[in-house]
Amino acid sequence: MILITGGAGYIGSHCTLDFIRNGYECAVFDNLSEGHKEALQTENFYNGDLSNIENIRNAFKKYPIKGVIHFAASCYVGVSVTDPQEYYYNNVVNTLNLLKVMLENNVKNIVFSSSCATYGNPVYTPIDESHPQAPINPYGKTKLMIENVLQDYDRAYGLKYMALRYFNAAGADSKANIGESHSPETHLIPLVLQTALGKRKSIKIFGNDYETPDGTCIRDYIHVNDLSKAHRLAFESLQNNAKSNFYNLGTGKGNSVKEIIETSEKITGKSINKKFEERREGDPPILVASNLKAKNELNWEPDFTEISDIIETAWQWEKNRRY
Numbered sequence: 207m208i209l210i211t212g213g214a215g216y217i218g219s220h221c222t223l224d225f226i227r228n229g230y231e232c233a234v235f236d237n238l239s240e241g242h243k244e245a246l247q248t249e250n251f252y253n254g255d256l257s258n259i260e261n262i263r264n265a266f267k268k269y270p271i272k273g274v275i276h277f278a279a280s281c282y283v284g285v286s287v288t289d290p291q292e293y294y295y296n297n298v299v300n301t302l303n304l305l306k307v308m309l310e311n312n313v314k315n316i317v318f319s320s321s322c323a324t325y326g327n328p329v330y331t332p333i334d335e336s337h338p339q340a341p342i343n344p345y346g347k348t349k350l351m352i353e354n355v356l357q358d359y360d361r362a363y364g365l366k367y368m369a370l371r372y373f374n375a376a377g378a379d380s381k382a383n384i385g386e387s388h389s390p391e392t393h394l395i396p397l398v399l400q401t402a403l404g405k406r407k408s409i410k411i412f413g414n415d416y417e418t419p420d421g422t423c424i425r426d427y428i429h430v431n432d433l434s435k436a437h438r439l440a441f442e443s444l445q446n447n448a449k450s451n452f453y454n455l456g457t458g459k460g461n462s463v464k465e466i467i468e469t470s471e472k473i474t475g476k477s478i479n480k481k482f483e484e485r486r487e488g489d490p491p492i493l494v495a496s497n498l499k500a501k502n503e504l505n506w507e508p509d510f511t512e513i514s515d516i517i518e519t520a521w522q523w524e525k526n527r528r529y
């Protein structure tokens with residue numbers, strides 16, 4: 207059985223679904239601080255907190271865990287700047303708790319949610335895995351710290367890991383009626399679609415004088431089902447004795463904020479109110495992944511390569527959201 211921490215959250219629930227669709231048994235460990243009961247894809251649910259090592263030990267007693275996919279974390283970049291303590295505790299200390307219990311139980315395979323935030327300001331684009339890692343906020347630093355911990359634990363204890371550095375997760379599973387639901391929401395696509403639905407007055411565009419073709423920031427949006435598939439392939443390669451490794455997960459294509467809004471207007475048939483604001487500190491103009499390493503070594507290929515297809519699935523969710 208595979209333990210999915212954070213499996214009641216956005217990406218974790220989709221990943222659980224992907225593993226189950228592919229014949230795996232899963233258990234979810236989540237404290238529901240940000241996740242949703244309605245998003246759970248299995249009855250094997252342990253309502254626990256990673257800060258409580260006995261909770262983790264009990265989950266390992268309850269379920270015959272053979273590997274771990276670790277999503278649970280605090281994920282707001284801005285809050286990590288104003289309240290770094292929560293981030294270092296939840297993302298670093300609590301992950302150390304998890305690793306400790308894994309070692310106690312001789313479970314030595316983990317897929318870890320890292321982030322493109324570990325790269326910091328890009329020195330070149332597209333960003334490949336050899337790009338320097340110099341995070342510019344505590345959130346990115348916590349992710350890099352765990353990558354470093356994993357390297358040391360591999361060397362010392364033989365713990366095998368795959369660190370997956372995602373770019374911008376987006377979209378929803380079109381059949382399962384699960385989707386993105388953060389509170390507060392900070393991600394562009396749900397914010398734009400909620401504006402189309404009239405739930406928000408306008409969408410803020412931070413900066414329109416960047417050195418990009420239309421002046422707005424460019425990001426690499428990857429469908430959550432493609433992310434999920436990559437986790438399964440990464441886990442399977444660990445099962446097949448691959449060495450520990452790290453991979454970027456993105457489509458390799460960038461879309462600007464304006465393109466996201468215009469595509470959303472076409473899909474929703476509504477005009478979306480925009481408000482231009484000053485640039486935000488720490489927002490690089492372009493963040494696009496090179497995904498060749500994951501393609502070549504994990505045999506991974508994203509199914510969603512057009513931003514319109516990604517937004518369409520997000521729109522279906524947004525119109526009918528259950529949580």
Ligand SMILES: NC(=O)c1ccc[n+]([C@@H]2O[C@H](COP(=O)([O-])OP(=O)(O)OC[C@H]3O[C@@H](n4cnc5c(N)ncnc54)[C@H](O)[C@@H]3O)[C@@H](O)[C@H]2O)c1
Pocket residue numbers: 211212213214215216217218235236237238239240241242254255256257276277278279280281296300319320321322371372373374375376387388
């Ligand atoms: N969403 C993105 O675009 C993105 C990009 C890069 C990396 N990531 C990483 O992917 C992972 C999942 O992101 P998401 O968008 O699904 O976030 P999310 O908030 O929807 O999911 C995180 C889940 O972890 C749970 N959790 C948090 N702390 C916990 C704790 N101490 N004990 C037990 N459960 C706990 C929450 O309740 C939630 O269900 C995170 O590690 C995040 O840093 C996300």
